[in-house]
């Protein structure tokens with residue numbers, strides 16, 4: 001690891017000693033639903049919506065039987081509600097019918113589910129199935145570039161760079177800490193380098 005990477009790892013662990021995923025869930029299925037809903041939506045809003053959604057349909061079987069219009073009306077406030085409702089119902093249907101009600105545990109199977117891309121599959125692998133994955137969202141991509149850990153807007157390239165730079169045992173906690181730091185300190189505009197607990201101390205900042 002480079003000195004900057006070590007400093008970033010250590011500083012993030014000091015700022016965020018407790019790692020909990022903010023999306024409320026009680027099973028791999030409920031986390032999958034919450035992650036699908038989280039696209040372009042705040043975690044708080046997702047949690048409000050899932051408390052209603054999971055009361056109506058707590059598992060794949062009941063979710064697949066819920067009318068599409070009912071799902072749409074419950075998740076309406078999350079944005080992109082039509083495509084998200086189709087993804088939720090479609091996932092529930094496949095998981096209930098082909099996987100005996102259990103969320104599949106491989107990248108290949110997860111990425112075939114409706115509405116599930118590589119980032120969502122990575123979250124599931126890292127969070128539920130104890131696998132090694134580094135989900136890269138917009139915050140992580142921005143931070144990796146600003147910290148000089150990657151030089152690309154392509155999330156696949158950023159993911160590969162970060163995986164090479166940090167030991168795989170760190171990937172899970174580091175990705176959650178980077179998202180939290182990105183939300184708290186590192187907006188696209190108006191960041192304050194003199195107030196920043198990382199950029200003011202590392203050598204390779206690439207501020208833009």
Ligand code: SF4
Pocket residue numbers: 146185186187191192193194196197198199200205207
């Ligand atoms: S100084 Fe700006 S770019 Fe660097 S981490 Fe802080 S907020 Fe982000």
